[in-house]
Amino acid sequence: MSTAIALHAPIEAASRAARSAPAADAARADAMEATLRALVDAVPTATLLFDADQQVRYANPAARVLARLCAPDKADRPLAVVGDWHPELLNSGALHLCSMHGSWSGEVILGVGRGQHKILLLHLSRVGADLFGMTVRDITQDSMRESELHARNAELEVAYAKLQGAQEQVMQSEKLASIGQLAAGVAHEINNPIGYVNSNLSTLQRYISQLFSAIQSYEAALAGGAGATEAESIRRKLDLDFLVGDVPQLLSESREGIDRVCKIVRDLKDFARKERSEDWIKADIHRGLDSTLNIIWNELKYKAQIVKTFGELPPVECLPSELNQVFMNVLMNAGQAIRDQGIITVTTSVAGERVRVDIGDDGEGIPPDVLPRVFDPFFTTKPVGSGTGLGLAISYGIVSKHHGTIEVSSTPGQGTLLRIELPIAQPR
Ligand SMILES: Nc1ncnc2c1ncn2[C@@H]1O[C@H](COP(=O)(O)OP(=O)(O)OP(=O)(O)O)[C@@H](O)[C@H]1O
Ligand SMILES: [Mg+2]
Incomplete structure (x- = not known):
């Protein structure tokens, strides 16, 4: 409040033309300086002005707090030179770059005793031929919070990957459990065709031995010069007509049974496959x-x-x-x-x-x-x-x-x- 008054009161005074123009300008400049000083004094960021010899020309209260923090053992001495605050606060390289380019920004890490350190964000700017401005923000907490966030994030990523793996495992085991539940039914489905393929094979085995004995009988009859009547009687005795009809039927039925088994095994494999x-x-x-x-x-x-x-x-x-x-x-x-x-x-x-x-x-x-x-x-x-x-x-x-x-x-x-x-x- 007082700042605002300080700014306006001289202006009003000037408008009443009670002073000469240069005096009014000077008053206005004074007011402005006072206002700016009040403003800079109020900001929580350490702000200071120093010259080429690092002699401090101005330091706001936050800068004075920083100085005490940087050099706690020198609290009783006036810290008139920035270089005395802390040997690592302001290095010559940064100053040189600032002189060349007009400004410089960067982070510095200061050891402040008892194993503690501070991370500071520095901004240097050249504000006159022989004058530098510097703002310093303590970002120790922010950095700690940031690295904590990074660590949390990494932990979360690991947990997420684990969760995904676990979910996939649950899905796979659920699938296997259902296949387990179905196993009895599937076994039954396979058992049925296997059963009749097996019985067909026994019948075919019997048929084949009948056929072999028919061949032998024919050979014996032919060697003894037997006629067509004898051949016919062998044919009837061994029921060759029935065999001729039944063998292909048994074979195709068995083929179909084996196909069914193959299909169900293939379906099961399709089903259980882990994609x-x-x-x-x-x-x-x-x-x-x-x-x-x-x-x-x-x-x-x-x-x-x-x-x-x-x-x-x-x-x-x-x-x-x-x-x-x-x-x-x-x-x-x-x-x-x-x-x-x-x-x-x-x-x-x-x-x-x-x-x-x-x-x-x-x-x-x-x-x-x-x-x-x-x-x-x-x-x-x-x-x-x-x-x-x-x-x-x-x-x-x-x-x-x-x-x-x-x-x-x-x-x-x-x-x-x-x-x-x-x-x-x-x-x-
Ligand atoms: N077609 C349906 N008819 C009636 N209720 C159903 C039907 N489908 C699902 N539900 C209901 O939804 C519930 C959840 O189904 P879900 O398949 O997730 O589990 P579940 O069948 O109980 O167990 P699981 O599938 O793990 O053996 C079932 O318990 C049932 O109450
Ligand atoms: Mg269900």
């Missing part, structure tokens, strides 16, 4: 749905009829085995929601730049208060031990990674629809 994040490929969504249905068929076949309505889909850029995991989780939920007998619909279509996979069931449905929570990790309404509540949470994560959406709608008592939409091409 790396760079394994994005353009894949056939229908193949993924089919192989997933094959793998979980044993879980569904007694309860549900599957109605597939597949549209024309282009290849979709995706991580196929991760999408299979989504299909499995949703299909398993659909199966689990059907109490006795029901229908699961799997419908695919294209919607603009996206493909859509709708998986519906006519099971028990989801009450409105449960609906907003189904994607929450560990949320389950299933009895302890039978659901971890991770199926939809993991599916949500996988679909989001594909820049897609997964939505649920449901009418209690009527059924549920899960709609998955995936972009055909990933955004670049």
Whole structure:
């Protein structure tokens, strides 16, 4: 306040023309100087003026505090020379650069006793032929805070990487756990064809020994000069007509059985494969749905009829085995929601730049208060031990990674629809 008055009072006085012009100018300059001095005295940044011999011409209160801080043992002596404040405060190189370029800025670190140090931000400027101005800001706290922030940031980055690794592990173990759960069903699916391939092989073994003995009998009959009647009787005795019809049939049935086993093993391998994040490929969504249905068929076949309505889909850029995991989780939920007998619909279509996979069931449905929570990790309404509540949470994560959406709608008592939409091409 007093500063403002000091500035205006002489001006008003001048306007009353009570003084001569030079005297008024001098008064104005004095007022201005007083104002500026008051201003510089009030700033919390150490500010000083010194000459080429480093003799201090002016130091604001903050600079005097700094001087005491730099040289606590010289507190009783006037610190008239900047060089006496601290040997490292002002080096000749900085002064030289300031003289050459008009200004210089930089950080200096000063030891201030008892193992302590201060980090100061210096700004030097040449303010006259033989005069330098200097401002000094103590940035020790800021620097400490900054390096603490850097350290925290590094810690956070490490924690984030660990978390990502852990999440991937959870996903992988969830996948393996579901495969474990399905193992019995898959074993059954494999056992069935293996069973009849095995029985066919025993029959074929018997047929082949019959054929060999027929060949031997023919050879003996031919050597003894036997006629057509004898050959016919051998033919009937060994039932060669039946053999001729049955052998190819057994062989093709066995081939088909082996194909089924190979397919299920391939589906299982597709499913269990651990993809790396760079394994994005353009894949056939229908193949993924089919192989997933094959793998979980044993879980569904007694309860549900599957109605597939597949549209024309282009290849979709995706991580196929991760999408299979989504299909499995949703299909398993659909199966689990059907109490006795029901229908699961799997419908695919294209919607603009996206493909859509709708998986519906006519099971028990989801009450409105449960609906907003189904994607929450560990949320389950299933009895302890039978659901971890991770199926939809993991599916949500996988679909989001594909820049897609997964939505649920449901009418209690009527059924549920899960709609998955995936972009055909990933955004670049
Ligand atoms: N098709 C559906 N019909 C009825 N309820 C469903 C359906 N899908 C999901 N839910 C509900 O959402 C909950 C969460 O599903 P989510 O798949 O995440 O876990 P879960 O099936 O309980 O356990 P997990 O999949 O880990 O074995 C289920 O417990 C169930 O209440
Ligand atoms: Mg589930």
